[in-house]
Structures are given as structure tokens and as C-alpha cells.
Amino acid sequence: MKAAIILFPGINRERDMALALARVTGRKPQMLWHRDTALPAGLDLVVLPGGFSYGDYLRCGAMAAQSPIMQAVKAHAARGGHVLGVCNGFQMLTEAGLLPGALLRNASLRFLSMDCQMKVERADTAFTNRFQRGQVFRATMAHGDGNYFADDATLDRLEGEGLVALRYATPQGEVTAAANRNGSARSIAGVLSPNLRVLGLMPHPENQVDPLIDGTDGLPLFESLAENFAAA
Amino acid sequence: MTDTPALLDPARAKQLAAEFGLKPDEYDRVLAILGRTPSLTELGVFSVMWSEHCSYKSSRVWLRELPTKAPWVIQGPGENAGVIDIGEGLAAIFKMESHNHPSFIEPYQGAATGVGGILRDVFTMGARPIANLNALRFGTPDAPRMKRVIDGVVRGIGGYGNCVGVPTVGGEVNFHPAYNGNPLVNAMTVGIAPADRIFLSAAAGVGNPVVYVGSKTGRDGIHGATMASAEFSADSEEKRPTVQIGDPFAEKLLIEACLELMATDAIVAIQDMGAAGLTSSSVEMAGKGGVGIELVLDDVPQRETGMSAYEMMLSESQERMLMVLKPGREAVAEAIFTKWELDFAVIGHITDTGRITIRHKGALEADIPLAPLESEAPLYRRPTAETPKLPVLDAASVADPLGPEAALLKLVGSLDLCSRRWIWDQYDSMVGGQTAKRPGAADAAVVRIEDHSRALAMTTDCTPRYCLADPEAGGAQAVAEAWRNLTAVGAKPLAITDNMNFGNPEKPEIMGQFASAVRGMAAACTALDFPVVSGNVSLYNETEGRAILPTPAIGGVGVLEDVAQAVGLALAPGLDLVLIGETRGWLGQSLWLREIAGQEAGAPPPVDLAAERRNGDFVRGRILAGTVKACHDLSDGGLLVALAEMAMAGDTGATLLPPPAALPAHAHWFGEDQARYLLAVTDGAALLAEAAAAGVPATRIGRSGGEALVLAGGPSISVARLQEAHERTLPALMADG
Numbered sequence: 001m002k003a004a005i006i007l008f009p010g011i012n013r014e015r016d017m018a019l020a021l022a023r024v025t026g027r028k029p030q031m032l033w034h035r036d037t038a039l040p041a042g043l044d045l046v047v048l049p050g051g052f053s054y055g056d057y058l059r060c061g062a063m064a065a066q067s068p069i070m071q072a073v074k075a076h077a078a079r080g081g082h083v084l085g086v087c088n089g090f091q092m093l094t095e096a097g098l099l100p101g102a103l104l105r106n107a108s109l110r111f112l113s114m115d116c117q118m119k120v121e122r123a124d125t126a127f128t129n130r131f132q133r134g135q136v137f138r139a140t141m142a143h144g145d146g147n148y149f150a151d152d153a154t155l156d157r158l159e160g161e162g163l164v165a166l167r168y169a170t171p172q173g174e175v176t177a178a179a180n181r182n183g184s185a186r187s188i189a190g191v192l193s194p195n196l197r198v199l200g201l202m203p204h205p206e207n208q209v210d211p212l213i214d215g216t217d218g219l220p221l222f223e224s225l226a227e228n229f230a231a232a
Numbered sequence: 233m234t235d236t237p238a239l240l241d242p243a244r245a246k247q248l249a250a251e252f253g254l255k256p257d258e259y260d261r262v263l264a265i266l267g268r269t270p271s272l273t274e275l276g277v278f279s280v281m282w283s284e285h286c287s288y289k290s291s292r293v294w295l296r297e298l299p300t301k302a303p304w305v306i307q308g309p310g311e312n313a314g315v316i317d318i319g320e321g322l323a324a325i326f327k328m329e330s331h332n333h334p335s336f337i338e339p340y341q342g343a344a345t346g347v348g349g350i351l352r353d354v355f356t357m358g359a360r361p362i363a364n365l366n367a368l369r370f371g372t373p374d375a376p377r378m379k380r381v382i383d384g385v386v387r388g389i390g391g392y393g394n395c396v397g398v399p400t401v402g403g404e405v406n407f408h409p410a411y412n413g414n415p416l417v418n419a420m421t422v423g424i425a426p427a428d429r430i431f432l433s434a435a436a437g438v439g440n441p442v443v444y445v446g447s448k449t450g451r452d453g454i455h456g457a458t459m460a461s462a463e464f465s466a467d468s469e470e471k472r473p474t475v476q477i478g479d480p481f482a483e484k485l486l487i488e489a490c491l492e493l494m495a496t497d498a499i500v501a502i503q504d505m506g507a508a509g510l511t512s513s514s515v516e517m518a519g520k521g522g523v524g525i526e527l528v529l530d531d532v533p534q535r536e537t538g539m540s541a542y543e544m545m546l547s548e549s550q551e552r553m554l555m556v557l558k559p560g561r562e563a564v565a566e567a568i569f570t571k572w573e574l575d576f577a578v579i580g581h582i583t584d585t586g587r588i589t590i591r592h593k594g595a596l597e598a599d600i601p602l603a604p605l606e607s608e609a610p611l612y613r614r615p616t617a618e619t620p621k622l623p624v625l626d627a628a629s630v631a632d633p634l635g636p637e638a639a640l641l642k643l644v645g646s647l648d649l650c651s652r653r654w655i656w657d658q659y660d661s662m663v664g665g666q667t668a669k670r671p672g673a674a675d676a677a678v679v680r681i682e683d684h685s686r687a688l689a690m691t692t693d694c695t696p697r698y699c700l701a702d703p704e705a706g707g708a709q710a711v712a713e714a715w716r717n718l719t720a721v722g723a724k725p726l727a728i729t730d731n732m733n734f735g736n737p738e739k740p741e742i743m744g745q746f747a748s749a750v751r752g753m754a755a756a757c758t759a760l761d762f763p764v765v766s767g768n769v770s771l772y773n774e775t776e777g778r779a780i781l782p783t784p785a786i787g788g789v790g791v792l793e794d795v796a797q798a799v800g801l802a803l804a805p806g807l808d809l810v811l812i813g814e815t816r817g818w819l820g821q822s823l824w825l826r827e828i829a830g831q832e833a834g835a836p837p838p839v840d841l842a843a844e845r846r847n848g849d850f851v852r853g854r855i856l857a858g859t860v861k862a863c864h865d866l867s868d869g870g871l872l873v874a875l876a877e878m879a880m881a882g883d884t885g886a887t888l889l890p891p892p893a894a895l896p897a898h899a900h901w902f903g904e905d906q907a908r909y910l911l912a913v914t915d916g917a918a919l920l921a922e923a924a925a926a927g928v929p930a931t932r933i934g935r936s937g938g939e940a941l942v943l944a945g946g947p948s949i950s951v952a953r954l955q956e957a958h959e960r961t962l963p964a965l966m967a968d969g
Contacts, residue, residue, distance in 0.1 A: 009573060010481050012397020015682065016665035050663075052395040055481025111390050113660045142394065142660040207662045212795050213680065214662070214670075 001229035003029040003045040011051030020206035024226035034067040044229040048089030061091030090200030101150035107183025119169035126228040130220035139203035146202040148184035166190030237271035252279035280508035290737035314765025323427040325359040328420035328787040330770035335417040339384025344392040344478040352504035358431040359423025366403040367692040367785040371412030395480035400659035401677035407647040413775030433503040435521035442580040446552035450535035453548025482551040489572035498561035505552040513554040524585035529592040533575035541597035617740035625820035625834030627899035637947035650961035674800040675720035687795035689723030696781035698836035707752030714788030719848040722855035723790030730767040735779025745782040759841035801864040802882035805937040808916025813908030817899025824902035866908040872901035888934035890944035
């Protein structure tokens, strides 16, 4: 798998993401600068990492979505390329129009740093096929603005077309209000594009890839990608 | 250009000197050094450099007593932070620093800029910061403004640390009415650098460019160091303009840009602009290098128009660094800072005059000889008065009003022992992907070093109520507890940073607390091979004449060769519980005595440093041998609280053997004797035999399993009830609206 992570000023989980990708591919991903205007040829996966691009001083992800390289990322997605956006990266994807909806301030109005559990709604994508449908896995969440919002028509369409990838749930897989700490609409934690090749999610599966650090609950996501692009 | 700056009128100068916090005899020294009346800028430079905050004039004579050397110490006190060798060619760089006064005036920004300042102290030496910790002391939540202070401080620490992407992995919090008018916010940063690539602050090379990088200079924080060197009064709210505003986004860019430049060979010396901003950084860099420095302030990046030389020299605007570059490397450096969208300006050069000269708009604004600014700086051996020794409290003389069950439930829900989850849920503890033991998982935080198996263990500790009762014993206890917490995860304790928070040093009883605490700390550091490599002193922590509890907060750092060796405190079923160390039932100054019996009385528990060493070395040996499944040191609340904390963390109960008949039961369960650990092991008999062979007191106290703590012949206390009592306190207190 040829993967690249895009560096925006203020992002801070690029190293975590690089470690997760290196763990499944055996090599470090390329790091690209936000002022670049083209992606290297033959990339399988573009990753928009977590952090506080431009300090989140405007809407989260809004400035980064206007970066020069985002035109190339949009072209990559339009060609059917895969894009993963995590946390601030998810916010960038919604701001760039690559995914619908928006991420609002957490319902509690506080930054939330804790474990959450996510239920896998689709296990037939390049991001999730090493999970079972309905499987629940644990991940770190660390965000102030992770409250997914879209209008009802959009939410109905996402659910109708099967584009909800992940939902907050209890460890037993029940989708409850208590398990939905940031208040996301319909407990949505992760959203897919119609071609299933762009995934945005708020929690950080890249922090659960090492048994010596915090377990390997997030590893199947990266193994799915590596397996999907094994030939490449 | 003229040869002399525009001087103040002598009478006006004398009046201003007093307003700036200079004592009359200190101002006389200024006149003697200059041989004339100062200019406004010169008076500003002297007053901040000679403030308690920058000069340590009351504390330095005592701090010299602290041991600062060990074979693994690369850099002790005197630089921006301390540096120790942690093996494999790596160095750990760390320091703790207070931001007490600003955090009371403006809690969010005070705490946030405290985190920003300590981060800069660490990355200015070449380290990538890998962890933040803190030590917080608040008043009682019903005190005026206190909930707003608690909320603002926690949000500020999170707001800054989360954004810069350095995990906040540990800390401690106490509540006591003595902090009602003067909370403490001590922030600690730990970073990692190659041991042979440490950057220092001594300027060198006549003609070398002096370079300013980072954010622009504004009028914020002018005279912040002076404010931090005075007692509080009712008008402290009016001092809000002296508090700085933090920009963690700029700090993140500054970290990346500085580390990128440090990978080249362009830098001669570098220092952050912290307290007293451009003044202290330029004076200290030139002073340490034994050179002179000339600054041209017209070239300082400015956020506001019409700033005077005085304002620019005294501003404490955040996220700024001062560097001396090798000749001809300006372009390399500028390209890096431009890439990161930060200001870069050459604002002067190094001279051979031994003086600092400051020019602005063609005029000379200041011309001060550097050597006497340091050598003639005031240094006080202030009078001390010893704290009277308190009598030892006889445990048998204190009746137990509640019994163990009610006492335990009350204690685990009390302010000083309740769950800190409400706080740490607002701090990103995982960013970086290396946090192996996060808050609540172990006695110390454990963070692995990227691309290595090696990990650092880190903790902050102090028990201020012990320090008030007996500052010497309390000072020793703070160091011993930090050493114990590192030991309890399996780490080898290496060194500490200290943050000395005390009241007004001009009062003999306060200066006596300070001197005694240092004496106790020094004894513990020596006995435990645990030297001090950096630190910070915060005095005048008083409001309306009432001092805080003496609070020498200790930040300890240790190393584990392999992160897989680290143990946590969560109990699992089917294990023998073995208590290491001697239990005498010491109730004086215990939390049980305060919370259950309603007394703050008696001498605090004595610290037997030989026993600390022997017991701790034994425990660490067993952990590294792989036979210990969980470990927790005994501190606040004693044995039963420690066991309850292990049970709650692991959702596992335990069945306990009867307490020894020789002690009152409440003294056995809740006494706070030192040098003790509770271990959970598969083979208790083997551990007891090993302890006996090592001459270490060890007692099997029970076995883990079930859903409750079952006391012999006594109550069965469900873990769920304990958790409920433990978890509800802070959320209920801080409920929004």
C-alpha cells in the first residue's frame, strides 16, 4: 500500500497515524506538505490526520480545507482514490464537501478525552473488511467538536444508502444516548462517501494498534487497508 | 545617537522604582552600578531582573543545599530545564514551573500560558516534548470564585496541551481552605532529545546575529514577573492586564520550526522569552556567555503600533524565542520560520562590551553593564523561625466514630481522594501514540519513547498538610513519595524537578518553612540517589496576609528499559495481596483524622529513608522479575484506601485477613505510615520468603476476587458502591449551570 499523510500547520496526530500505517505495511508513509499542489503518482491512500489545523480558530478544518493540496485530494477522490480523515481530518472532509454534514461543538461543551466504543455498520469496505458487521471496538476519542450534524433528509439518505460506517455504542453493541458522549446525530461516529472510498471518523483507531501501549482494537482498520492494497 | 539615554527625573525615578517593586536599598545599588539616574527602560530592566521571580533572591542561599549531581545528570539547575541521560543515547529534559498568580486572576489564560511557558523551557533545549503533568491546589469549592477557578484552570491546561499535541498524562490535585485566595498551578513538561544534541543559552561570538522568532510582541504581560513577586490584595482583579494570552497554535508551529532548525548546525544559543520576556532572555544569554549584546528594537515584530522601548523590553507576550545564530546562517533559519508562518527578525548582535545596549528610533534607551546586574543582584539570607514540633498523636486516644465501611466510603468520595476523572477526561492523554499508563492506571504515568522499547515514568507529588505540620518531614516525604510512585510501576527513579510554593519570605516563619523543607528534601534526594536537576520558586503566595500551606511540589522522572515491564494498579482476581513495609498505625495528619475524626492534628508520619530505599528497591526488583501483577504505593488514606483504589481500577474485590490485634483497627486500615506498597502476586508465599531474605517487612493481607472488599468478621463493601462514591464527587460539584 502506498499511503501519504498530509501535514497542515497545527495538526498533531500525524506521528500516531504514521506508526499505525507502518505497523501494517512495514514502511513509513510519505509525509506531504499542505502547500504542495500535486500528490505523488500511484498513491493508494491519502490520510488527513487529527489535530488542530490553524488552531481551530475559525471553524475546525475550514482553513485546511482551503489549502492548495486539497484540490489534488479532491481530484484523487474524484478518480476513485481512497481518503481517510480522522478527527480534524474528518472535519476537513466535511468542510471540503467530500463528506456531508458538519461537526459541531460537543453537546457537553467540553473537550472529551476518553475511550469510546464503536459499532461497525459496514464491514464490506476497504477500511472495515477485517471487522465483522455489528462488531464493537474501542478507540480513543479526543475532541472538542465531534458532534456530527446533518439535516434529517441527509441523515435519512446516509442511512438509506448505507453510508454510516460506525456508530457510538455500548460494549455490548447497543446504540444508546449514554454511549454517544459528544451528542452526534443518530450516534454517527463515521461516515462514508457514496463510492465507499472516503471515510471520515472522529475517534482515533491509530492509538489502538500496539499491545504494549493500549491494545489492538483499532488494528483491523489498518489491516483492512493493507490487505485491500496488498498487491500495490 | 547620543551616548546617554534620556534619564528620568531623580525624584520620579525613586518613586517609580518603588512602584516597580524595588526596595530603597536595591534602588541605591542601581544608582551605584549606573553612576547616574536610570532611564525608564533601564529601571524596568533592573526591577524585573531583581524581582523575586527572576532573581531567586530570597531562596538561592537555601537551594544550594540541594544535591544536584549524579553520574546520569547531564545538566543540573541553571539552564532552561534539567537534562538526564536515560540510556541508548537519549536524554530526558524536564522542568516544573508555577503560574499561580496569573491563574487566580485569569484562570483559563493563566493556566494555559503556564503550560506554554514550561513547554518552551523544554523544547528550547532541543527536546521534543512527550508529556505534560501538573500539580494543582485549589481552595474549598464553596469559596468565592473557586469553582470558576477550578473550571478555568482545567480548561486552560486542556485547551493549550490538547492543541499543541503533547499528552497530559498525570498530575495531582488537593483542596484546602488555605488555597482559597491563592490556588497553585504548577505545570511540568518532559521532553526527549539525543544526549549529544542539547542546546544551551550562553551567547557567544562577537558579531553573531541575535534573532527573534515566534509571535509578535504586544503590550500584554508587562511587569508580570513583578506581579508574581508580590502578595495579593483585594485589588488583584485590577492586575488582569498583567496576565498574558496564550496561542497554542503558534506554540505548535514554534516547536516544529525550532526542532527543524535544531537539526541543522545554525544555532549558537537559544532561550525562550518567558518571565520578563526580551529583558531576561537577552540579559541572561549575554551574561552567561560573558559577552555583550546590542538590540535594535525597531526590528522587533510588533503587534501594536507605537510601542515604546520600555514596553517591548517588559512585554511577556507568549510564544517567542531569542537565538544567537552562527554568522551567515540567517537565510537557512529564516526559510524554516517562514515555512511555518512565524515571524523572524534579526534584532541585534553580540558585542564584546559586557554591556546590554538597547536602541530604538535612533536613540539609546538603555546601557547597562551585565556583570553587576547579576553579581550585585540582591541576595538575602532572611531570618527564619522553626515550625514548632507537634506531639505524636496516640492512635488509641482517637475514637473511631464510623467504623471501616462508612469511613472508607466517605474517604474515597472526599475531595482529596475522589476520582479525578472529571479533570483528566478533558486532557488528551493519548496523543503521540506512546502512552502506556494513562491517568488512573498506575502510580506514575508511563510513556514509551518513539522507536525505542524504553519508557519514561513520571509523577508529581507533595502532601502539603504534612509540610505545614513539619516542613522538614514534609519535604522529605514529597521526594520519597515521588520516588515510590516511580518505583511502583517498575521504573528506576533518576531525578526530580521541584516547584517550591510558599508564602511571604519576609516573615520568619515562612522562610523557616522553606529552609526546613529544603533540608528534608536534600536528605531524601541524597538517600535515594534522586538529585534535583531543575526547579522553580514561587513566593508571596498570600492573600490578605494569609499564606498557603507550604507546598514543595516534586516532579519525578524514572526510566524503564522495556515498556512491557511496567505494572499498573488495577487488581485482577485470584491473586495474593502482600503489604510491603511496616504498619504502625500513624494517624497524625492523616486524611482519616481530618475527614472522619474532624481534626488536623499531631506530627505527620516520619520518613525513614533507609526503609524507603530498602523496601522500594525490593519492590522494583520483584516487578522487573515479572512476578508482580499490580502494585500501588500507600499514601493518603492508608491501606484500605489503597486497596479500594486497586479494586475500583480493576473491578475486582478482595477478601481480607483480620487486622493485627495490637493496633486499633482504624489505625491499621487508615494510618499513613510511609515506605509501604501493596502488591498483587500469584504466589504470596514465595514473595514473603523473598522479602524475609531481603530483610523487608512483608505481610499477606488477603486475596483478590469477588465483587466486594470483605473484611474479616466485618462488613462486605461492594466495589460498585465504592466506585459510585468515588466517581460522583467532582461531577456533582462542577455540574454545569
